[in-house]
Structure formats: structure tokens, C-alpha cells
Amino acid sequence: VYIPEEGRGTLCISSQVGCTLTCSFCHTGTQKLVRNLTAGEIVGQIMLARDDLDEWPEPGTGTGEGGPRLLSNIVLMGMGEPLYNFDNVRDAMKIAMDGEGIALSRRRITLSTSGVVPEIAKCAEEIGCLMAVSFHATTDEVRNKLVPINKRWNIETLLNALREYPRLSNSERITFEYVMLKDVNDSDADARRLVNLIKGIPAKINLIPFNEWPGAPYERSDWERIERFADIVYKAGYASPIRTPRGEDIMAACGQLKSATERARKSRAQIAAETGASGAA
Numbered sequence: 001v002y003i004p005e006e007g008r009g010t011l012c013i014s015s016q017v018g019c020t021l022t023c024s025f026c027h028t029g030t031q032k033l034v035r036n037l038t039a040g041e042i043v044g045q046i047m048l049a050r051d052d053l054d055e056w057p058e059p060g061t062g063t064g065e066g067g068p069r070l071l072s073n074i075v076l077m078g079m080g081e082p083l084y085n086f087d088n089v090r091d092a093m094k095i096a097m098d099g100e101g102i103a104l105s106r107r108r109i110t111l112s113t114s115g116v117v118p119e120i121a122k123c124a125e126e127i128g129c130l131m132a133v134s135f136h137a138t139t140d141e142v143r144n145k146l147v148p149i150n151k152r153w154n155i156e157t158l159l160n161a162l163r164e165y166p167r168l169s170n171s172e173r174i175t176f177e178y179v180m181l182k183d184v185n186d187s188d189a190d191a192r193r194l195v196n197l198i199k200g201i202p203a204k205i206n207l208i209p210f211n212e213w214p215g216a217p218y219e220r221s222d223w224e225r226i227e228r229f230a231d232i233v234y235k236a237g238y239a240s241p242i243r244t245p246r247g248e249d250i251m252a253a254c255g256q257l258k259s260a261t262e263r264a265r266k267s268r269a270q271i272a273a274e275t276g277a278s279g280a281a
Helices: 039-053 082-099 117-126 140-147 155-169 187-195 223-236 260-280
Strands: 002-005 007-012 072-074 109-113 130-134 176-178 203-211
Touching: 002 039, 002 187, 007 039, 039 082, 039 117, 039 203, 072 082, 082 109, 082 117, 109 223, 117 130, 117 155, 155 176, 176 223, 203 223
Parallel strands: 007 072, 072 109, 109 130, 130 176, 176 203
Antiparallel strands: 002 007
């Protein structure tokens, strides 16, 4: 998913086909894991986007058209959990960062994890890109429902691992991603708990208005509530940008990605079942 912005262009790429994490607010999580992507397939997403943007050096000049790169940033925030496909993600990002490869700075690559604690330090040492965490709750009770991996590595365990990450990778700060769900995790008390939990971690809080999908069990928080939450976080000394929903019209916004082939397969199965039922009747 390519996200054009003034002065930069961000490409959101996937690491797996499907996902094992079953986060309850995420449409992607309703698609079972099919397989890991290879390093070549991960890099291939970047190459395909650059082809589409016609962003390649001019022959003989060693440069492109000049001006800012159309594809300047990569976020591993698409389908799948990158740290469950660590080796392929690492190899792909080494190509993305190599001067003889795609030549992006490690500070222009952000890997998002739901909290695979044993791989976090490894990510710092072997990849060294920026880290984002799908956090989404301020108590284990709520996070267990929203992000079930929390039952394995709870909030305290995750935060302890993250406290080491900026030092290990020399990253500037951790990004905490926080989806805003009406009457679930969006209260003033949640905002205050959040800033207390992350105290001492160089961080920014990305507030993500929930992107609804067919059959979703949640609603997006009211805009006033999101702004109030952001204000509490900001006054505590943390950047708290509210992510502008992009790509909702094509079901490509955060948490909406789901393979069209999976949808098509279900559709074919349903037609076959209905045909069989009518034949039997």
C-alpha cells in the first residue's frame, strides 16, 4: 500500500500471507496464515512500487529526476507479524538498506510488531531499523482480548524488552500504535495509564482511528474523544499524532488488509455449497 504525502512517500509492505495473531479489531487476523513471504517477495513489493512510480535512475546520470524520493520510507505494517518471519524480513531489509541495493537509511524503515518479545533484541542487533509496537490497551485484561499474544508476553514483559531497544539499536524512539475503539480503550483513564506505563521510554504515540470492516465487533471512537486522548498524551510530553485514515475506500487502511484470493475462495465455496444444496433439493 503506497501512501503519498507532501515531501515523502511511505510504502506499507507485508511479511506473511495471512496472520496467526487473531487480533480482534483487525480484518487481516480473520484470514488464516497461508505462508511466510520470502526475502525476494518482500523486496519485490518495494520494486513493484518503484516500477509503478517510475522511480529509477536515469541512464548515464546515476540519479533520478531530482527532488525528494517518491518512495522514501518503508513500514512493515502490512499483512502478517514480521518477527514471526524474522530471517526473511532481516535479509530483505538488509537489501533495502544496502547502498548497492535500494539504499534507504535504517531510520526510514519501521518494523511493527504485536510484541514477539524474544525477537525484539534480535531485531535491534540484526536489523537496527526503527520499532513500532501494536499496543492498543493499557491493562492486560483488555489487551488479552484485543491482542491475544499478550497472554504469552504481557504488557510488563513487553515494556521491559522495549526499554532496552532504543539503546540497542541506537533508534531515536519507539512508536506505540494505539487503535481508538469506542468505549473499549479510549477513556481519559486509559490515556493517563498509557503515559505512566511508557515512562522512561523515548516514544511517540500514534493514535489510529479504527477502520471499520464488515462484521467488525467495534466502532471508531468519536473524534472529540480521540482529540481529548491525544491532548492528555501530548501534555504528558509525548508526540501524539492522530493518523489520517487512508485507503478505506479500497479496504486497504490499517487493519483492513485481507487477501482477495481468500475472499474469492470463500465466495466459490459458498456458491458450490448453495448449488449442492439446491441440487439435493
